[in-house]
Amino acid sequence: MDLRALLTTHLKLRHLVIVLAIAEQGSLVRAAEELYLTQPALSRALREAEHAVGTSLFERTGRRMVPTPAGQVCLEHAKAIVGHVGTLRRRVDELTDPEAGVVRVGAHVTGANLLIPRAVARFTADRPRVEVLLREAPPEALIQELGSGDLDLLVGRVTDHPSTSRLRLVPLYREEFRVVAARSHPVHALAEASLKDLVGYPWVVPLAHTPLRDELEENFRSAGLTPPAQRVESGTPATLRTLVAEAGFLALMPESMAVAEPGLQMLDLHLAGLAQQVGILLHSDRPLAPNAELLAGKLREVGDEIRRELLVTVPAAVPPHDAAL
CATH class of the missing domain: 3.40.190.10 (Periplasmic binding protein-like II)
Structure with a gap:
């Protein structure tokens, strides 16, 4: 690292903060309000930042300030530095x-x-x-x-x-996501439940475009089934718990959560690909x-x-x- 060169750079921490604020707020007016600056002062600071970097960092699209490709690069480093x-x-x-x-x-x-x-x-x-x-x-x-x-x-x-x-x-630690239902749910009377037995019940499913949702639907498709038609999408534990305990829904739940819920019971059914590593x-x-x-x-x-x-x-x-x- 050339420390002497950094001493002469014109790019300051305040410039990075300003770039972050403009990107977050989407306009010079709102960014100025957020930082308690006048709009002329903010515009001047942005010009200083662009001069120090050597290229334009934003372009105006309609009423919004949109980062240029160089602006996107600047934002990545600005977030880390700040x-x-x-x-x-x-x-x-x-x-x-x-x-x-x-x-x-x-x-x-x-x-x-x-x-x-x-x-x-x-x-x-x-x-x-x-x-x-x-x-x-x-x-x-x-x-x-x-x-x-x-x-x-x-x-x-x-x-x-x-x-x-x-x-x-x-x-x-590693644990599996398991299918859970209320203890009074009729699925527990089945000798050996399969996805075919479960597909007709209402489900609380994970959020769309998450690995867990994709893996659950892949299990149904691998069994030659269409994923449940009656479903509620939720990533909120309280909502999931209430729908399962009180409204007859089925859901996926981590084992550590399922064993701690006295009103719920896991099915003796293991689905492929639904184990997870929990960590920091x-x-x-x-x-x-x-x-x-x-x-x-x-x-x-x-x-x-x-x-x-x-x-x-x-x-x-x-x-x-x-x-x-």
Whole structure:
């Protein structure tokens, strides 16, 4: 790295913040309002940023400011740099007062029922003055927020995917998604339920365009069946739980969640491709602040316990045909 060349660069941190604000707000007017700047001052700062980079970063399309290809590249690096600066400030602050601060955790449905609550409870016992902010959203949104520094870490499904290629993945335990129904549901009277027996019932299905939804539908197609016609699409655990327990729906649920639900019962049916690794997803080159590191340690601790619980409670969790996934 040529440090002397960097001393003479005209690109400043404020320029990166301005570029991020314009991209987020989609217009100079709204970005100026967001940053408490006048529009002429913001326009001048954008021209400075473009001069420092050497090319145009935005083009006006109708009423919106749209990043150019160079602007997209600039945005990728701006998010990482601003995220690093935010983490730097928090790490220094926590050196002064380890008992203060905020840890921001992103969670998808996976792991949100047992892993995160147990880990957070242990963390807050050690750090009672540290605030923990939990954010539940689709994986794509959470990964973007991790990259921009809005989140410290993610908890969810650990899988090889282009969206996670730049992240550091820490697997904690492996479990299977199982079909669940209310204990009073008629499917439990079947000697050996198959997908053919289940396709006519209403289902709560995972969100469209997610690996879990694709894998569920592939199971039906492999059995020569059309996926259930009567279905509700939901990624919210509370909605899923109520529809299954009270309205006769079938659904997929992680084993660790299913065994903890007294009103629900798993079917003795294992579907191909529905095992998962649950773990922590981290920014590949951004160190965690001390409190975030402590929470990550609690997640590892609880993850080990859940893994042992699954081995005892559901010994046949991963059938042979799924072992290589």
